[in-house]
Amino acid sequence: MKKLHLLSIAAIVLCSNAMAQGYPGKPIHLIVPFAAGQGADAAARIVANKLSDNIKQPLVIDNRPGAGGIIGTEAVAKAPADGYTLLVGSNGTHAANPSLYPSLPYKALEDFAPISYIGSVAMVLVSTPTYESKTAQDVISAAKARPGTVNVALPSSTSRVVLELLSKRTGATFNPVLYKASGTAITDVLGGHVPLSIDTVIATAPQITSGKLRGIAVTSAKRSSSLPNVPTFLEAGIKEIDIAAWNAWFAPRGTPAPVVDRLNSELRKVLSDPDTLAKLRTLGYEPDGKLSPAQVNEFVRLEEKKWGDLIRSGGIKAE
Structure with a gap:
Protein backbone atom coordinates (compact mmCIF):
# COMPACT_ATOMS: atom_id res chain seq x y z
CA MET A 1 0.00 0.00 0.00
CA LYS A 2 2.81 2.37 0.87
CA LYS A 3 4.45 1.67 -2.50
CA LEU A 4 1.18 2.37 -4.32
CA HIS A 5 0.80 5.64 -2.36
CA LEU A 6 4.29 6.76 -3.36
CA LEU A 7 3.59 5.84 -6.98
CA SER A 8 0.40 7.92 -6.87
CA ILE A 9 2.30 10.92 -5.54
CA ALA A 10 4.95 10.50 -8.23
CA ALA A 11 2.24 10.35 -10.90
CA ILE A 12 0.66 13.56 -9.62
CA VAL A 13 4.02 15.34 -9.63
CA LEU A 14 4.78 14.18 -13.17
CA CYS A 15 1.33 15.25 -14.33
CA SER A 16 1.75 18.71 -12.74
CA ASN A 17 5.18 19.17 -14.28
CA ALA A 18 3.87 18.15 -17.69
CA MET A 19 1.03 20.64 -17.35
CA ALA A 20 3.46 23.43 -16.44
CA GLN A 21 5.72 22.67 -19.42
CA GLY A 22 2.81 23.13 -21.82
CA TYR A 23 1.33 26.05 -19.92
CA PRO A 24 -0.21 28.26 -21.07
CA GLY A 25 -1.64 26.54 -24.11
CA LYS A 26 -4.73 28.74 -24.49
CA PRO A 27 -6.06 32.16 -23.42
CA ILE A 28 -6.11 32.95 -19.69
CA HIS A 29 -9.28 34.33 -18.10
CA LEU A 30 -8.47 37.19 -15.68
CA ILE A 31 -11.37 38.18 -13.44
CA VAL A 32 -11.31 41.71 -12.03
CA PRO A 33 -13.97 41.97 -9.29
CA PHE A 34 -14.29 45.74 -9.78
CA ALA A 35 -15.75 48.01 -12.44
CA ALA A 36 -13.91 48.85 -15.64
CA GLY A 37 -11.97 52.09 -15.33
CA GLN A 38 -11.27 51.83 -11.60
CA GLY A 39 -7.69 51.75 -10.36
CA ALA A 40 -7.48 47.99 -9.93
CA ASP A 41 -8.86 47.47 -13.43
CA ALA A 42 -6.51 49.99 -15.03
CA ALA A 43 -3.46 48.42 -13.36
CA ALA A 44 -4.63 44.90 -14.26
CA ARG A 45 -4.87 45.84 -17.94
CA ILE A 46 -1.36 47.29 -17.99
CA VAL A 47 0.09 44.16 -16.39
CA ALA A 48 -2.06 41.78 -18.45
CA ASN A 49 -1.10 43.39 -21.75
CA LYS A 50 2.61 42.99 -21.06
CA LEU A 51 2.18 39.46 -19.71
CA SER A 52 0.22 38.51 -22.81
CA ASP A 53 3.03 39.76 -25.03
CA ASN A 54 5.57 37.76 -23.05
CA ILE A 55 3.75 34.42 -22.89
CA LYS A 56 2.20 34.69 -26.39
CA GLN A 57 -1.32 34.05 -25.14
CA PRO A 58 -4.24 36.48 -24.67
CA LEU A 59 -5.38 37.46 -21.20
CA VAL A 60 -9.12 37.99 -21.41
CA ILE A 61 -10.19 40.51 -18.76
CA ASP A 62 -13.61 39.92 -17.26
CA ASN A 63 -14.95 42.68 -15.00
CA ARG A 64 -17.39 41.30 -12.43
CA PRO A 65 -18.04 44.13 -9.97
CA GLY A 66 -20.48 44.06 -7.09
CA ALA A 67 -20.82 43.33 -3.39
CA GLY A 68 -17.42 44.75 -2.51
CA GLY A 69 -15.64 42.40 -4.90
CA ILE A 70 -17.34 39.27 -3.60
CA ILE A 71 -19.05 38.31 -6.87
CA GLY A 72 -15.89 38.08 -8.95
CA THR A 73 -13.84 36.60 -6.14
CA GLU A 74 -16.33 33.81 -5.57
CA ALA A 75 -16.27 32.99 -9.29
CA VAL A 76 -12.52 32.34 -9.15
CA ALA A 77 -12.75 30.35 -5.92
CA LYS A 78 -15.13 27.96 -7.68
CA ALA A 79 -13.28 27.86 -11.03
CA PRO A 80 -11.22 24.88 -12.24
CA ALA A 81 -7.73 24.85 -10.69
CA ASP A 82 -5.91 24.66 -14.01
CA GLY A 83 -4.24 28.07 -14.24
CA TYR A 84 -6.67 29.42 -16.83
CA THR A 85 -8.86 31.43 -14.45
CA LEU A 86 -7.07 34.02 -12.31
CA LEU A 87 -8.18 36.76 -9.92
CA VAL A 88 -7.05 40.32 -9.35
CA GLY A 89 -7.50 40.33 -5.58
CA SER A 90 -7.16 43.26 -3.23
CA ASN A 91 -7.07 44.41 0.37
CA GLY A 92 -10.86 44.51 0.06
CA THR A 93 -11.43 40.97 -1.18
CA HIS A 94 -8.80 39.29 0.98
CA ALA A 95 -8.16 41.49 4.04
CA ALA A 96 -11.25 43.58 4.76
CA ASN A 97 -14.21 41.53 3.53
CA PRO A 98 -13.70 38.62 5.97
CA SER A 99 -14.43 41.07 8.80
CA LEU A 100 -16.85 43.41 7.02
CA TYR A 101 -19.32 40.66 6.12
CA PRO A 102 -20.88 38.16 8.55
CA SER A 103 -20.33 35.40 6.00
CA LEU A 104 -18.58 35.02 2.65
CA PRO A 105 -18.97 32.43 -0.11
CA TYR A 106 -15.20 31.96 -0.07
CA LYS A 107 -12.37 31.70 2.47
CA ALA A 108 -9.74 34.32 1.74
CA LEU A 109 -6.80 32.35 3.15
CA GLU A 110 -7.90 28.86 2.12
CA ASP A 111 -9.64 28.95 -1.25
CA PHE A 112 -6.87 30.58 -3.30
CA ALA A 113 -3.32 29.96 -4.42
CA PRO A 114 -1.41 33.26 -4.18
CA ILE A 115 0.59 34.01 -7.33
CA SER A 116 2.16 37.46 -7.13
CA TYR A 117 1.89 40.78 -5.33
CA ILE A 118 1.39 43.55 -7.90
CA GLY A 119 1.63 46.78 -5.94
CA SER A 120 0.05 49.23 -3.53
CA VAL A 121 -1.83 52.50 -3.75
CA THR A 219 -1.13 57.09 4.40
CA SER A 220 1.92 55.22 3.10
CA ALA A 221 5.30 55.14 4.87
CA LYS A 222 6.89 56.92 1.90
CA ARG A 223 5.57 59.71 -0.28
CA SER A 224 3.64 58.69 -3.37
CA SER A 225 5.69 58.92 -6.57
CA SER A 226 2.72 60.60 -8.28
CA LEU A 227 2.26 63.14 -5.44
CA PRO A 228 5.82 63.92 -4.34
CA ASN A 229 4.83 67.24 -2.74
CA VAL A 230 2.25 65.71 -0.40
CA PRO A 231 3.79 64.65 2.95
CA THR A 232 3.08 61.40 4.74
CA PHE A 233 1.22 61.28 8.03
CA LEU A 234 4.48 60.08 9.56
CA GLU A 235 6.23 63.23 8.35
CA ALA A 236 3.38 65.23 9.83
CA GLY A 237 4.18 63.75 13.23
CA ILE A 238 1.32 61.26 13.38
CA LYS A 239 2.88 57.90 14.16
CA GLU A 240 1.89 54.39 13.04
CA ILE A 241 -0.10 55.48 10.00
CA ASP A 242 1.16 53.09 7.35
CA ILE A 243 -1.68 51.53 5.39
CA ALA A 244 -2.46 51.29 1.70
CA ALA A 245 -4.76 49.62 -0.76
CA TRP A 246 -3.08 46.81 -2.71
CA ASN A 247 -3.55 44.26 -5.44
CA ALA A 248 -2.30 40.70 -5.83
CA TRP A 249 -3.08 37.96 -8.31
CA PHE A 250 -4.52 34.62 -7.20
CA ALA A 251 -5.51 31.29 -8.72
CA PRO A 252 -8.05 28.79 -7.33
CA ARG A 253 -6.80 26.52 -4.54
CA GLY A 254 -5.28 23.36 -5.94
CA THR A 255 -3.70 24.98 -8.98
CA PRO A 256 -0.48 22.98 -9.61
CA ALA A 257 2.56 24.56 -7.97
CA PRO A 258 4.60 24.50 -11.22
CA VAL A 259 1.87 26.57 -12.91
CA VAL A 260 1.77 29.06 -10.01
CA ASP A 261 5.56 29.31 -10.06
CA ARG A 262 5.56 29.89 -13.83
CA LEU A 263 3.05 32.72 -13.45
CA ASN A 264 5.02 34.23 -10.58
CA SER A 265 8.19 34.14 -12.68
CA GLU A 266 6.47 35.77 -15.64
CA LEU A 267 4.92 38.48 -13.48
CA ARG A 268 8.33 39.23 -11.98
CA LYS A 269 9.53 39.93 -15.51
CA VAL A 270 6.52 42.14 -16.23
CA LEU A 271 7.02 44.11 -13.02
CA SER A 272 10.68 44.72 -13.78
CA ASP A 273 9.95 46.13 -17.24
CA PRO A 274 10.70 49.91 -17.21
CA ASP A 275 7.79 50.83 -19.49
CA THR A 276 5.30 48.84 -17.40
CA LEU A 277 6.63 50.33 -14.17
CA ALA A 278 6.32 53.85 -15.58
CA LYS A 279 2.70 53.26 -16.63
CA LEU A 280 1.76 51.87 -13.21
CA ARG A 281 3.44 54.75 -11.38
CA THR A 282 1.61 57.24 -13.56
CA LEU A 283 -1.61 55.75 -12.18
CA GLY A 284 -0.37 56.19 -8.62
CA TYR A 285 0.67 52.57 -8.07
CA GLU A 286 3.85 51.57 -6.30
CA PRO A 287 4.58 48.28 -8.13
CA ASP A 288 6.52 45.43 -6.54
CA GLY A 289 6.73 41.96 -8.08
CA LYS A 290 9.49 40.53 -5.91
CA LEU A 291 7.40 38.38 -3.54
CA SER A 292 7.24 34.61 -3.95
CA PRO A 293 3.85 32.84 -3.72
CA ALA A 294 4.68 31.81 -0.14
CA GLN A 295 5.55 35.40 0.76
CA VAL A 296 2.32 36.66 -0.78
CA ASN A 297 0.42 34.14 1.35
CA GLU A 298 2.11 35.41 4.51
CA PHE A 299 1.51 39.03 3.49
CA VAL A 300 -2.21 38.37 3.01
CA ARG A 301 -2.41 36.60 6.38
CA LEU A 302 -0.91 39.62 8.16
CA GLU A 303 -3.07 42.07 6.22
CA GLU A 304 -6.25 40.19 7.07
CA LYS A 305 -5.39 40.49 10.76
CA LYS A 306 -4.47 44.20 10.51
CA TRP A 307 -7.58 45.22 8.59
CA GLY A 308 -9.79 42.91 10.63
CA ASP A 309 -8.62 44.41 13.92
CA LEU A 310 -9.37 47.95 12.69
CA ILE A 311 -12.78 46.99 11.30
CA ARG A 312 -13.84 45.25 14.50
CA SER A 313 -12.54 48.00 16.79
CA GLY A 314 -14.38 50.64 14.77
CA GLY A 315 -17.59 48.65 14.51
CA ILE A 316 -17.45 49.07 10.72
CA LYS A 317 -20.06 47.15 8.73
CA ALA A 318 -20.48 46.64 5.00
CA GLU A 319 -22.87 49.15 3.45
Whole structure:
Protein backbone atom coordinates (compact mmCIF):
# COMPACT_ATOMS: atom_id res chain seq x y z
CA MET A 1 0.00 0.00 0.00
CA LYS A 2 2.81 2.37 0.87
CA LYS A 3 4.45 1.67 -2.50
CA LEU A 4 1.18 2.37 -4.32
CA HIS A 5 0.80 5.64 -2.36
CA LEU A 6 4.29 6.76 -3.36
CA LEU A 7 3.59 5.84 -6.98
CA SER A 8 0.40 7.92 -6.87
CA ILE A 9 2.30 10.92 -5.54
CA ALA A 10 4.95 10.50 -8.23
CA ALA A 11 2.24 10.35 -10.90
CA ILE A 12 0.66 13.56 -9.62
CA VAL A 13 4.02 15.34 -9.63
CA LEU A 14 4.78 14.18 -13.17
CA CYS A 15 1.33 15.25 -14.33
CA SER A 16 1.75 18.71 -12.74
CA ASN A 17 5.18 19.17 -14.28
CA ALA A 18 3.87 18.15 -17.69
CA MET A 19 1.03 20.64 -17.35
CA ALA A 20 3.46 23.43 -16.44
CA GLN A 21 5.72 22.67 -19.42
CA GLY A 22 2.81 23.13 -21.82
CA TYR A 23 1.33 26.05 -19.92
CA PRO A 24 -0.21 28.26 -21.07
CA GLY A 25 -1.64 26.54 -24.11
CA LYS A 26 -4.73 28.74 -24.49
CA PRO A 27 -6.06 32.16 -23.42
CA ILE A 28 -6.11 32.95 -19.69
CA HIS A 29 -9.28 34.33 -18.10
CA LEU A 30 -8.47 37.19 -15.68
CA ILE A 31 -11.37 38.18 -13.44
CA VAL A 32 -11.31 41.71 -12.03
CA PRO A 33 -13.97 41.97 -9.29
CA PHE A 34 -14.29 45.74 -9.78
CA ALA A 35 -15.75 48.01 -12.44
CA ALA A 36 -13.91 48.85 -15.64
CA GLY A 37 -11.97 52.09 -15.33
CA GLN A 38 -11.27 51.83 -11.60
CA GLY A 39 -7.69 51.75 -10.36
CA ALA A 40 -7.48 47.99 -9.93
CA ASP A 41 -8.86 47.47 -13.43
CA ALA A 42 -6.51 49.99 -15.03
CA ALA A 43 -3.46 48.42 -13.36
CA ALA A 44 -4.63 44.90 -14.26
CA ARG A 45 -4.87 45.84 -17.94
CA ILE A 46 -1.36 47.29 -17.99
CA VAL A 47 0.09 44.16 -16.39
CA ALA A 48 -2.06 41.78 -18.45
CA ASN A 49 -1.10 43.39 -21.75
CA LYS A 50 2.61 42.99 -21.06
CA LEU A 51 2.18 39.46 -19.71
CA SER A 52 0.22 38.51 -22.81
CA ASP A 53 3.03 39.76 -25.03
CA ASN A 54 5.57 37.76 -23.05
CA ILE A 55 3.75 34.42 -22.89
CA LYS A 56 2.20 34.69 -26.39
CA GLN A 57 -1.32 34.05 -25.14
CA PRO A 58 -4.24 36.48 -24.67
CA LEU A 59 -5.38 37.46 -21.20
CA VAL A 60 -9.12 37.99 -21.41
CA ILE A 61 -10.19 40.51 -18.76
CA ASP A 62 -13.61 39.92 -17.26
CA ASN A 63 -14.95 42.68 -15.00
CA ARG A 64 -17.39 41.30 -12.43
CA PRO A 65 -18.04 44.13 -9.97
CA GLY A 66 -20.48 44.06 -7.09
CA ALA A 67 -20.82 43.33 -3.39
CA GLY A 68 -17.42 44.75 -2.51
CA GLY A 69 -15.64 42.40 -4.90
CA ILE A 70 -17.34 39.27 -3.60
CA ILE A 71 -19.05 38.31 -6.87
CA GLY A 72 -15.89 38.08 -8.95
CA THR A 73 -13.84 36.60 -6.14
CA GLU A 74 -16.33 33.81 -5.57
CA ALA A 75 -16.27 32.99 -9.29
CA VAL A 76 -12.52 32.34 -9.15
CA ALA A 77 -12.75 30.35 -5.92
CA LYS A 78 -15.13 27.96 -7.68
CA ALA A 79 -13.28 27.86 -11.03
CA PRO A 80 -11.22 24.88 -12.24
CA ALA A 81 -7.73 24.85 -10.69
CA ASP A 82 -5.91 24.66 -14.01
CA GLY A 83 -4.24 28.07 -14.24
CA TYR A 84 -6.67 29.42 -16.83
CA THR A 85 -8.86 31.43 -14.45
CA LEU A 86 -7.07 34.02 -12.31
CA LEU A 87 -8.18 36.76 -9.92
CA VAL A 88 -7.05 40.32 -9.35
CA GLY A 89 -7.50 40.33 -5.58
CA SER A 90 -7.16 43.26 -3.23
CA ASN A 91 -7.07 44.41 0.37
CA GLY A 92 -10.86 44.51 0.06
CA THR A 93 -11.43 40.97 -1.18
CA HIS A 94 -8.80 39.29 0.98
CA ALA A 95 -8.16 41.49 4.04
CA ALA A 96 -11.25 43.58 4.76
CA ASN A 97 -14.21 41.53 3.53
CA PRO A 98 -13.70 38.62 5.97
CA SER A 99 -14.43 41.07 8.80
CA LEU A 100 -16.85 43.41 7.02
CA TYR A 101 -19.32 40.66 6.12
CA PRO A 102 -20.88 38.16 8.55
CA SER A 103 -20.33 35.40 6.00
CA LEU A 104 -18.58 35.02 2.65
CA PRO A 105 -18.97 32.43 -0.11
CA TYR A 106 -15.20 31.96 -0.07
CA LYS A 107 -12.37 31.70 2.47
CA ALA A 108 -9.74 34.32 1.74
CA LEU A 109 -6.80 32.35 3.15
CA GLU A 110 -7.90 28.86 2.12
CA ASP A 111 -9.64 28.95 -1.25
CA PHE A 112 -6.87 30.58 -3.30
CA ALA A 113 -3.32 29.96 -4.42
CA PRO A 114 -1.41 33.26 -4.18
CA ILE A 115 0.59 34.01 -7.33
CA SER A 116 2.16 37.46 -7.13
CA TYR A 117 1.89 40.78 -5.33
CA ILE A 118 1.39 43.55 -7.90
CA GLY A 119 1.63 46.78 -5.94
CA SER A 120 0.05 49.23 -3.53
CA VAL A 121 -1.83 52.50 -3.75
CA ALA A 122 -1.65 55.01 -0.93
CA MET A 123 -4.74 56.70 0.42
CA VAL A 124 -4.68 60.46 0.81
CA LEU A 125 -6.51 62.96 2.98
CA VAL A 126 -7.70 65.85 0.81
CA SER A 127 -9.60 69.07 1.32
CA THR A 128 -10.89 72.04 -0.60
CA PRO A 129 -8.11 74.59 -1.21
CA THR A 130 -9.88 77.12 1.01
CA TYR A 131 -10.38 74.79 4.00
CA GLU A 132 -8.94 76.35 7.15
CA SER A 133 -6.99 73.27 8.23
CA LYS A 134 -3.98 73.05 5.93
CA THR A 135 -1.95 70.28 7.59
CA ALA A 136 -2.71 66.90 9.13
CA GLN A 137 -2.03 68.31 12.60
CA ASP A 138 -4.47 71.17 11.89
CA VAL A 139 -7.16 68.65 10.92
CA ILE A 140 -6.56 66.61 14.08
CA SER A 141 -6.69 69.74 16.26
CA ALA A 142 -9.98 70.81 14.68
CA ALA A 143 -11.51 67.35 15.22
CA LYS A 144 -10.40 67.31 18.86
CA ALA A 145 -11.75 70.82 19.43
CA ARG A 146 -15.14 69.90 17.89
CA PRO A 147 -15.53 66.13 18.39
CA GLY A 148 -17.78 64.41 15.88
CA THR A 149 -18.47 67.53 13.81
CA VAL A 150 -15.66 67.51 11.22
CA ASN A 151 -17.19 65.85 8.16
CA VAL A 152 -15.09 63.46 6.07
CA ALA A 153 -16.36 61.98 2.80
CA LEU A 154 -15.64 58.23 2.66
CA PRO A 155 -16.33 56.49 -0.69
CA SER A 156 -15.16 52.99 0.25
CA SER A 157 -14.62 50.54 3.06
CA THR A 158 -10.88 51.19 2.69
CA SER A 159 -11.49 54.89 3.36
CA ARG A 160 -13.50 54.01 6.45
CA VAL A 161 -10.74 51.79 7.80
CA VAL A 162 -8.17 54.56 7.24
CA LEU A 163 -10.32 57.06 9.16
CA GLU A 164 -10.70 54.53 11.99
CA LEU A 165 -6.91 54.11 12.08
CA LEU A 166 -6.42 57.89 12.16
CA SER A 167 -8.90 58.21 15.03
CA LYS A 168 -7.28 55.34 16.89
CA ARG A 169 -3.80 56.80 16.59
CA THR A 170 -4.72 60.40 17.49
CA GLY A 171 -7.83 60.26 19.68
CA ALA A 172 -9.64 62.63 17.30
CA THR A 173 -13.31 61.98 16.51
CA PHE A 174 -14.71 62.70 13.03
CA ASN A 175 -18.12 62.53 11.40
CA PRO A 176 -17.96 60.00 8.54
CA VAL A 177 -20.11 60.82 5.50
CA LEU A 178 -20.53 57.65 3.46
CA TYR A 179 -20.57 57.58 -0.34
CA LYS A 180 -20.89 54.71 -2.80
CA ALA A 181 -18.25 55.97 -5.25
CA SER A 182 -15.22 58.23 -5.49
CA GLY A 183 -16.74 60.43 -8.17
CA THR A 184 -19.65 61.67 -6.08
CA ALA A 185 -17.47 62.13 -2.99
CA ILE A 186 -14.93 64.20 -4.91
CA THR A 187 -17.71 66.23 -6.54
CA ASP A 188 -19.13 67.14 -3.12
CA VAL A 189 -15.70 68.13 -1.80
CA LEU A 190 -15.02 70.23 -4.91
CA GLY A 191 -18.43 71.85 -4.43
CA GLY A 192 -17.69 72.69 -0.80
CA HIS A 193 -20.45 70.47 0.60
CA VAL A 194 -17.95 68.34 2.56
CA PRO A 195 -14.58 69.81 3.57
CA LEU A 196 -12.50 66.61 3.67
CA SER A 197 -12.25 63.22 2.01
CA ILE A 198 -10.05 60.14 2.20
CA ASP A 199 -9.57 58.38 -1.12
CA THR A 200 -6.91 56.68 -3.24
CA VAL A 201 -4.09 58.58 -4.87
CA ILE A 202 -5.42 57.30 -8.20
CA ALA A 203 -8.81 58.97 -7.69
CA THR A 204 -7.51 62.27 -6.36
CA ALA A 205 -4.10 62.94 -7.98
CA PRO A 206 -5.48 64.82 -11.03
CA GLN A 207 -7.42 67.26 -8.84
CA ILE A 208 -4.51 67.70 -6.43
CA THR A 209 -2.05 68.31 -9.26
CA SER A 210 -4.38 70.85 -10.88
CA GLY A 211 -4.90 72.67 -7.58
CA LYS A 212 -8.61 71.89 -7.35
CA LEU A 213 -7.99 69.85 -4.18
CA ARG A 214 -5.35 70.18 -1.48
CA GLY A 215 -3.44 67.03 -0.65
CA ILE A 216 -2.92 67.07 3.11
CA ALA A 217 -1.17 63.74 3.81
CA VAL A 218 -0.77 60.26 2.34
CA THR A 219 -1.13 57.09 4.40
CA SER A 220 1.92 55.22 3.10
CA ALA A 221 5.30 55.14 4.87
CA LYS A 222 6.89 56.92 1.90
CA ARG A 223 5.57 59.71 -0.28
CA SER A 224 3.64 58.69 -3.37
CA SER A 225 5.69 58.92 -6.57
CA SER A 226 2.72 60.60 -8.28
CA LEU A 227 2.26 63.14 -5.44
CA PRO A 228 5.82 63.92 -4.34
CA ASN A 229 4.83 67.24 -2.74
CA VAL A 230 2.25 65.71 -0.40
CA PRO A 231 3.79 64.65 2.95
CA THR A 232 3.08 61.40 4.74
CA PHE A 233 1.22 61.28 8.03
CA LEU A 234 4.48 60.08 9.56
CA GLU A 235 6.23 63.23 8.35
CA ALA A 236 3.38 65.23 9.83
CA GLY A 237 4.18 63.75 13.23
CA ILE A 238 1.32 61.26 13.38
CA LYS A 239 2.88 57.90 14.16
CA GLU A 240 1.89 54.39 13.04
CA ILE A 241 -0.10 55.48 10.00
CA ASP A 242 1.16 53.09 7.35
CA ILE A 243 -1.68 51.53 5.39
CA ALA A 244 -2.46 51.29 1.70
CA ALA A 245 -4.76 49.62 -0.76
CA TRP A 246 -3.08 46.81 -2.71
CA ASN A 247 -3.55 44.26 -5.44
CA ALA A 248 -2.30 40.70 -5.83
CA TRP A 249 -3.08 37.96 -8.31
CA PHE A 250 -4.52 34.62 -7.20
CA ALA A 251 -5.51 31.29 -8.72
CA PRO A 252 -8.05 28.79 -7.33
CA ARG A 253 -6.80 26.52 -4.54
CA GLY A 254 -5.28 23.36 -5.94
CA THR A 255 -3.70 24.98 -8.98
CA PRO A 256 -0.48 22.98 -9.61
CA ALA A 257 2.56 24.56 -7.97
CA PRO A 258 4.60 24.50 -11.22
CA VAL A 259 1.87 26.57 -12.91
CA VAL A 260 1.77 29.06 -10.01
CA ASP A 261 5.56 29.31 -10.06
CA ARG A 262 5.56 29.89 -13.83
CA LEU A 263 3.05 32.72 -13.45
CA ASN A 264 5.02 34.23 -10.58
CA SER A 265 8.19 34.14 -12.68
CA GLU A 266 6.47 35.77 -15.64
CA LEU A 267 4.92 38.48 -13.48
CA ARG A 268 8.33 39.23 -11.98
CA LYS A 269 9.53 39.93 -15.51
CA VAL A 270 6.52 42.14 -16.23
CA LEU A 271 7.02 44.11 -13.02
CA SER A 272 10.68 44.72 -13.78
CA ASP A 273 9.95 46.13 -17.24
CA PRO A 274 10.70 49.91 -17.21
CA ASP A 275 7.79 50.83 -19.49
CA THR A 276 5.30 48.84 -17.40
CA LEU A 277 6.63 50.33 -14.17
CA ALA A 278 6.32 53.85 -15.58
CA LYS A 279 2.70 53.26 -16.63
CA LEU A 280 1.76 51.87 -13.21
CA ARG A 281 3.44 54.75 -11.38
CA THR A 282 1.61 57.24 -13.56
CA LEU A 283 -1.61 55.75 -12.18
CA GLY A 284 -0.37 56.19 -8.62
CA TYR A 285 0.67 52.57 -8.07
CA GLU A 286 3.85 51.57 -6.30
CA PRO A 287 4.58 48.28 -8.13
CA ASP A 288 6.52 45.43 -6.54
CA GLY A 289 6.73 41.96 -8.08
CA LYS A 290 9.49 40.53 -5.91
CA LEU A 291 7.40 38.38 -3.54
CA SER A 292 7.24 34.61 -3.95
CA PRO A 293 3.85 32.84 -3.72
CA ALA A 294 4.68 31.81 -0.14
CA GLN A 295 5.55 35.40 0.76
CA VAL A 296 2.32 36.66 -0.78
CA ASN A 297 0.42 34.14 1.35
CA GLU A 298 2.11 35.41 4.51
CA PHE A 299 1.51 39.03 3.49
CA VAL A 300 -2.21 38.37 3.01
CA ARG A 301 -2.41 36.60 6.38
CA LEU A 302 -0.91 39.62 8.16
CA GLU A 303 -3.07 42.07 6.22
CA GLU A 304 -6.25 40.19 7.07
CA LYS A 305 -5.39 40.49 10.76
CA LYS A 306 -4.47 44.20 10.51
CA TRP A 307 -7.58 45.22 8.59
CA GLY A 308 -9.79 42.91 10.63
CA ASP A 309 -8.62 44.41 13.92
CA LEU A 310 -9.37 47.95 12.69
CA ILE A 311 -12.78 46.99 11.30
CA ARG A 312 -13.84 45.25 14.50
CA SER A 313 -12.54 48.00 16.79
CA GLY A 314 -14.38 50.64 14.77
CA GLY A 315 -17.59 48.65 14.51
CA ILE A 316 -17.45 49.07 10.72
CA LYS A 317 -20.06 47.15 8.73
CA ALA A 318 -20.48 46.64 5.00
CA GLU A 319 -22.87 49.15 3.45
